[in-house]
Amino acid sequence: MALSTGKETVICRLGETGSTNTWIKANCKLPDGCILKVAVAQFQTGGRGQKGNSWESADGRNLLFSILSQPEFIDASHQFCLSEAISCAITDALTEIFPEIAGDISIKWPNDIYWKDRKLAGILIENTLSGHTIAQSIIGTGLNVNQQHFASDAPNPVSLYNITGHVTDTDVILQSILGHFLKYYTEIRDDMSGALHGLYMQRLFRRKGFYEFRDSAGPFKAAIHSVQPNGILILKDTDGKKRGYEFKQVSYIL
Numbered sequence: 001m002a003l004s005t006g007k008e009t010v011i012c013r014l015g016e017t018g019s020t021n022t023w024i025k026a027n028c029k030l031p032d033g034c035i036l037k038v039a040v041a042q043f044q045t046g047g048r049g050q051k052g053n054s055w056e057s058a059d060g061r062n063l064l065f066s067i068l069s070q071p072e073f074i075d076a077s078h079q080f081c082l083s084e085a086i087s088c089a090i091t092d093a094l095t096e097i098f099p100e101i102a103g104d105i106s107i108k109w110p111n112d113i114y115w116k117d118r119k120l121a122g123i124l125i126e127n128t129l130s131g132h133t134i135a136q137s138i139i140g141t142g143l144n145v146n147q148q149h150f151a152s153d154a155p156n157p158v159s160l161y162n163i164t165g166h167v168t169d170t171d172v173i174l175q176s177i178l179g180h181f182l183k184y185y186t187e188i189r190d191d192m193s194g195a196l197h198g199l200y201m202q203r204l205f206r207r208k209g210f211y212e213f214r215d216s217a218g219p220f221k222a223a224i225h226s227v228q229p230n231g232i233l234i235l236k237d238t239d240g241k242k243r244g245y246e247f248k249q250v251s252y253i254l
Helices: 020-026 080-096 101-106 160-166 170-189 196-202
Strands: 002-005 009-017 036-044 065-069 105-108 112-115 118-130 131-141 211-215 218-227 235-236 242-245
Touching: 009 170, 020 065, 020 118, 020 131, 036 170, 065 170, 080 101, 080 118, 080 131, 080 160, 080 170, 080 196, 101 105, 101 160, 118 160, 170 196, 196 218, 211 242, 218 242
Parallel strands: 009 036
Antiparallel strands: 002 009, 036 065, 065 131, 105 112, 112 118, 118 131, 211 218, 218 235, 235 242
């Protein structure tokens, strides 16, 4: 393991690990004066996505990292702001580094990063609560960067190499993401994050118009109405009825 440190962030660079979320959970002590601790791996043998899904990644080709923080200033009922912060940080970094594809980058609720109709990155957030606040947050991210082929049965993966046709330094992307995330994180801490939710809403996948969705009752057409502070997605169907959904209770039909 190699370490690189800054005033507010320490980065632990790993070769191979089961998952960066698992590693950082086992090594969760934040150095004095540090706001974020980051584990970044060359390869994960057990990368995880939402609800136990696996994450496919070729060795050394992609950006696999987890961010540890202790956001005790965030009320548990508003923990979705961390999802908004990392989603917006990633889209900020991608549009900054790849301005030619900026118009096709979006956030698919709750926090997948999409290029057009294809999945570019996935995020898994594990929060530990203490009373009504968040004692610890671990944000795991897998971003497809230089992988050229995907062998799994995942329906719609894509990499930056697939899109741009050239290899990108993953560390350049990581540093940009961390810079943007730290900015949003400190704005949340200092109660200056009023614009974050608006940015998240602006960048949502299929933000405007009616599209096909599916819930436990079957397919239906609806438009995104809002996302609540706790992450509940509110859809408005073609009959004007509002429907609220937690994670995995509704899916987009792509």
